[in-house]
Amino acid sequence: MSAEMQIAVVESEQSSEARIAGRVHDRLSSVGLLWLDTVLKGPRRFLRACQNLPLPDALEFRLKLRRLQKEKARLYGVYAARQQECRRLNADDERIEQLNYLEHDEIGIIDEQIYQLYFERIAAQAERSFISIPDLQESREDWETARLTGRWRLRRRALQDLMAAIRNAKKDQQEARQAKLIWVTALTGMFGALTGLISVLAR
Structure with a gap:
């Protein structure tokens, strides 16, 4: 076999290896992209939902x-x-x-x-x-x-x-709320004192 033919055979083997390696690389990268896409699907949905929510x-x-x-x-x-x-x-x-x-x-x-x-x-x-x-x-x-x-x-x-x-x-609204809070606190205190008095008298 001549040297030229040997070079042609080696080149064809190298090109076929390169094609196979390219196919494997494409498959692996597509599998990796599918996996990455699957992993990121949830966070993407969450971000889209957050973008549609109105801000305060x-x-x-x-x-x-x-x-x-x-x-x-x-x-x-x-x-x-x-x-x-x-x-x-x-x-x-x-x-x-x-x-x-x-x-x-x-x-x-x-x-x-x-x-x-x-x-x-x-x-x-x-x-x-x-x-x-x-x-x-x-x-x-x-x-x-x-x-x-x-x-x-x-x-x-x-x-x-x-x-x-x-x-x-x-x-004015804050003062009204504070006045209500004072009454609620006073009534709670009176209720607690009344409960304590009843428990003492019940003994």
Whole structure:
């Protein structure tokens, strides 16, 4: 057998071994993936179920607020770096003023989103506490339209008054609960004393 034929036979054996090894590898990896998929099926279902659950209002509010505050801090950092770069390059006043305008505009959008978030939360708390929100038709001076979104919202002063009313309502509810708790504690003490007296007299 010539050397060329021996090389061809060796190459064909190597390629067939490579094919077999490839098939074995594919089968093992598919078995491994099936096993992994089976193991992770339960946690995946749990995560999907958790994603569909509504978050408590306070937690959802805090997460949205935190996200907006992080974005605002990021923008401050970006524009500070840009202004530093402009100063380093001795940019003209017009360029720096344009940069300041862009920063003011982008930060203003986030400030409006934060204000809208607070307005929606405070309005929802007022509704839950059965506190009346100033009517748009009757108290037009308490309302304003948002500069960017055009949505109606309470002015800052009216919103602060509404927050104070919510705080007072919560304080009244807490005082009422404490008064009930005092009565329950007193009645429990009297019942205990009466039970003790009856047991002493029964001897």
